[in-house]
Amino acid sequence: MVQKKKGPPNGDPPHKKEAAAAEPxxxxxxxxxxxxxxxxxxxxxxxxxxxxxxxxxxxxxxxxMNRPSLYGAFGxxxxxxIKSYQRYRDNARALMGDIFRNDWPVRRQLEQIFxxxxxxxxxxxEGPRGCFxxxxxxxxxxxxxxxxxxxxxxxxxxxxxFGHCFRRAKExxxxxxxADPAVxxxxxxxxxxxxAVRARARxxxxxxxxxxxxxxxxxxxxx
Amino acid sequence: MVQKKKGPPNGDPPHKKEAAAAEPxxxxxxxxxxxxxxxxxxxxxxxxxxxxxxxxxxxxxxxxMNRPSLYGAFGxxxxxxIKSYQRYRDNARALMGDIFRNDWPVRRQLEQIFxxxxxxxxxxxEGPRGCFxxxxxxxxxxxxxxxxxxxxxxxxxxxxxFGHCFRRAKExxxxxxxADPAVxxxxxxxxxxxxAVRARARxxxxxxxxxxxxxxxxxxxxx
DNA sequence: GGAATTTAGTGCGAAATGGTACAAAAAAAG
DNA sequence: CTTTTTTTGTACCATTTCGCACTAAATTCC
Numbered sequence: 214m215v216q217k218k219k220g221p222p223n224g225d226p227p228h229k230k231e232a233a234a235a236e237p238x239x240x241x242x243x244x245x246x247x248x249x250x251x252x253x254x255x256x257x258x259x260x261x262x263x264x265x266x267x268x269x270x271x272x273x274x275x276x277x278m279n280r281p282s283l284y285g286a287f288g289x290x291x292x293x294x295i296k297s298y299q300r301y302r303d304n305a306r307a308l309m310g311d312i313f314r315n316d317w318p319v320r321r322q323l324e325q326i327f328x329x330x331x332x333x334x335x336x337x338x339e340g341p342r343g344c345f346x347x348x349x350x351x352x353x354x355x356x357x358x359x360x361x362x363x364x365x366x367x368x369x370x371x372x373x374x375f376g377h378c379f380r381r382a383k384e385x386x387x388x389x390x391x392a393d394p395a396v397x398x399x400x401x402x403x404x405x406x407x408x409a410v411r412a413r414a415r416x417x418x419x420x421x422x423x424x425x426x427x428x429x430x431x432x433x434x435x436x
Numbered sequence: 437m438v439q440k441k442k443g444p445p446n447g448d449p450p451h452k453k454e455a456a457a458a459e460p461x462x463x464x465x466x467x468x469x470x471x472x473x474x475x476x477x478x479x480x481x482x483x484x485x486x487x488x489x490x491x492x493x494x495x496x497x498x499x500x501m502n503r504p505s506l507y508g509a510f511g512x513x514x515x516x517x518i519k520s521y522q523r524y525r526d527n528a529r530a531l532m533g534d535i536f537r538n539d540w541p542v543r544r545q546l547e548q549i550f551x552x553x554x555x556x557x558x559x560x561x562e563g564p565r566g567c568f569x570x571x572x573x574x575x576x577x578x579x580x581x582x583x584x585x586x587x588x589x590x591x592x593x594x595x596x597x598f599g600h601c602f603r604r605a606k607e608x609x610x611x612x613x614x615a616d617p618a619v620x621x622x623x624x625x626x627x628x629x630x631x632a633v634r635a636r637a638r639x640x641x642x643x644x645x646x647x648x649x650x651x652x653x654x655x656x657x658x659x
Numbered sequence: 660g661g662a663a664t665t666t667a668g669t670g671c672g673a674a675a676t677g678g679t680a681c682a683a684a685a686a687a688a689g
Numbered sequence: 690c691t692t693t694t695t696t697t698g699t700a701c702c703a704t705t706t707c708g709c710a711c712t713a714a715a716t717t718c719c
Binding site for chain 2 (some may be wrong): 361
């Protein structure tokens with residue numbers, strides 16, 4: 214009896230604005246939380262304490278949802294972790310895409326990418342949290358094939374993005390003749406990994422920026 | 437009454453071989469485990485599952501010691517973790533020291549260092565375990581100041597070792613005139629961090645070796 | 660052989676953890 | 690106002706976890 218449900222002759226034609234927050238009037242008791250916000254809080258918590266050391270009580274406190282609601286909205290702890298990680302990656306991808314899309318010289322692009330990375334890695338009220346992929350997801354990757362696949366994906370995506378960037382730079386003559394874009398991309402990725410690790414150990418931003426600057430110089434061959 | 441103990445006129449004069457396993461005959465029931473071996477097993481386990489996800493029961497099973505013995509020998513879980521990490525670092529330091537002490541050309545030294553690192557990171561029965569510093573200790577570093585200090589120490593030690601290596605290479609004329617040993621050292625460290633992360637995600641050794649080869653070429657300026 | 664000493668091993672207990680059942684609450688629909 | 694639907698919030702359960710008390714065992718010293 215749920216098949217046709219009823220054709221509402223009044224408002225809300227199926228294609229209005231769609232994605233907006235225009236909810237078509239849900240039926241029961243309204244939610245006391247916003248799923249997007251709650252997921253963000255969960256992500257923040259997982260980023261600082263990792264999977265195993267984060268309890269459902271912690272998550273409940275951080276999101277403001279009680280455990281049954283958490284479960285209903287996101288599934289069990291592992292599912293919530295995976296959704297958090299997906300969200301993190303979506304954010305990162307969007308940020309990087311915005312930068313790489315611009316038609317700037319390589320140096321400028323690299324500077325922006327690394328600066329954004331530092332912003333992400335160094336944020337956090339109780340100390341910097343590093344990179345989700347490198348720190349907590351990497352830890353789970355050994356035991357959990359699904360998470361491992363996501364981590365692998367994150368790694369290759371980063372390599373590819375940098376690779377594309379360097380290839381374009383070479384075409385524009387911004388790199389030396391003998392420069393290999395793929396190798397440079399892996400070096401750039403390695404620099405990202407390195408500052409992620411160091412950020413987590415509370416290496417001050419100034420030092421990380423110096424590392425980035427040095428790496429860029431080497432990669433661009435002093436140009 | 438334990439002061440003079442008795443001068444045993446027979447074997448075991450106080451200074452024989454000292455540090456060797458020549459135990460001076462302990463008093464009570466003999467231990468059923470060898471502390472060194474047990475610590476090694478604990479280290480292996482911590483490396484694969486991290487701190488929070490490793491229970492005392494797991495450690496007990498891995499070491500063959502029951503929980504009270506574990507506690508008596510190494511203290512609580514956190515102490516055992518720290519001792520394991522110390523052991524890991526001692527091993528790594530010894531290994532690197534052996535390589536850097538040789539008077540080889542830079543390229544050879546770097547190749548050896550990276551090969552050893554891969555050996556460490558890729559070992560493990562249930563899949564590669566990456567680097568203790570980068571993965572599990574890095575995770576704990578946010579919350580625990582003592583562990584954080586150890587991680588910081590590990591990071592700077594690696595930078596320094598590479599720095600020394602490159603400085604000597606430059607003196608020997610193996611590097612370009614404008615090469616900055618400190619920057620190259622940080623790149624070498626970054627490469628270490630990167631292959632540690634990738635190893636944990638089960639990137640095959642061949643790929644990791646390719647990354648290493650490319651990084652070395654860039655660092656040595658094609659020499 | 661008996662006392663002293665050190666370790667092994669069983670087992671307990673308090674707390675935390677992940678997950679869920681169930682009733683109360685809040686909204687729309689009839 | 691009643692029914693239906695969806696969410697909240699309390700309370701609970703089974704399991705795991707860490708740490709330790711206590712007894713039994715094994716060895717040396719006298």
